[in-house]
Amino acid sequence: MNEAIVSAEEAVKTSMVELNGNSYERILFKTHFIQRGEDIIKVIKDYMGSHLQEGDVVFVSEKALAHSQKRSIHVKDIKPGLLARLLYRFVRPTKHGRGIGTPEKMEISIRIAGTFRILLAAVVSAVTKLLGLKGYFYTIAGEAVQRLDGQSGGENWPYYNYVIQTVDDPDGAAGRIKESIGFEAIVADVNDLGGSIVGFSSPALKEVPFLDILKDNPMGQETPQTPIGIIRRKPLSGTDQS
Numbered sequence: 001m002n003e004a005i006v007s008a009e010e011a012v013k014t015s016m017v018e019l020n021g022n023s024y025e026r027i028l029f030k031t032h033f034i035q036r037g038e039d040i041i042k043v044i045k046d047y048m049g050s051h052l053q054e055g056d057v058v059f060v061s062e063k064a065l066a067h068s069q070k071r072s073i074h075v076k077d078i079k080p081g082l083l084a085r086l087l088y089r090f091v092r093p094t095k096h097g098r099g100i101g102t103p104e105k106m107e108i109s110i111r112i113a114g115t116f117r118i119l120l121a122a123v124v125s126a127v128t129k130l131l132g133l134k135g136y137f138y139t140i141a142g143e144a145v146q147r148l149d150g151q152s153g154g155e156n157w158p159y160y161n162y163v164i165q166t167v168d169d170p171d172g173a174a175g176r177i178k179e180s181i182g183f184e185a186i187v188a189d190v191n192d193l194g195g196s197i198v199g200f201s202s203p204a205l206k207e208v209p210f211l212d213i214l215k216d217n218p219m220g221q222e223t224p225q226t227p228i229g230i231i232r233r234k235p236l237s238g239t240d241q242s
Helices: 040-051 062-068 082-090 103-113 115-130 136-141 170-181 203-207 210-214
Strands: 012-019 022-029 057-061 072-074 162-164 184-191 194-200 228-234
Touching: 012 210, 022 040, 022 210, 040 057, 040 062, 040 170, 040 228, 057 062, 057 170, 057 210, 062 162, 062 170, 062 184, 082 103, 082 115, 103 115, 103 162, 115 136, 170 184, 170 194, 184 210, 194 203, 194 210, 210 228
Parallel strands: 057 184
Antiparallel strands: 012 022, 022 228, 057 228, 072 162, 184 194
């Protein structure tokens, strides 16, 4: 385990949520900064192995998993072209962040969707905004562009200098975690604005309201560095535990 973790007590943060007559404990693990290419399964085993109990479901941050899969690109390795340097200027920052409003993210968007599709998205977006309609850029550019992450927070924040693409084969990644540690797993893309569960180790998990269980973003935004955790169903207080 990384030497930065002094004790199990300091590494673990817990919280409870009640939903649809059930109570769920969310157990978060503060880790070292997971490096690009690092073995995420080893990280999970090192930090939470002794905490796992029968029936637990492991959850992993999509951003951390993508970074470990080398789906992140350092800004120094991205050379924005003329089109990217032009188009990003038309992306207005909002209270939710910069979106793809950086030359590097726009360049990766062009590589993902293609020049024609991004130009079409930009034109349609400009026209529909005049009509008071929003969101058409991403509708045309596609989900992979919409879900680009990274370059967020301040200069000292972990992913500020990375553009992060979506996880490769999220169901397969969750399945490999289950196969290795023996517990079900999900991949969660959750932030302070909402999110989605993008990967499941078993189809049956799709019936569990994991997004609602995590919708208050217990992992935190950027700085808490708690990219892995456990969801544990607990009896409601005052109910028979037998």
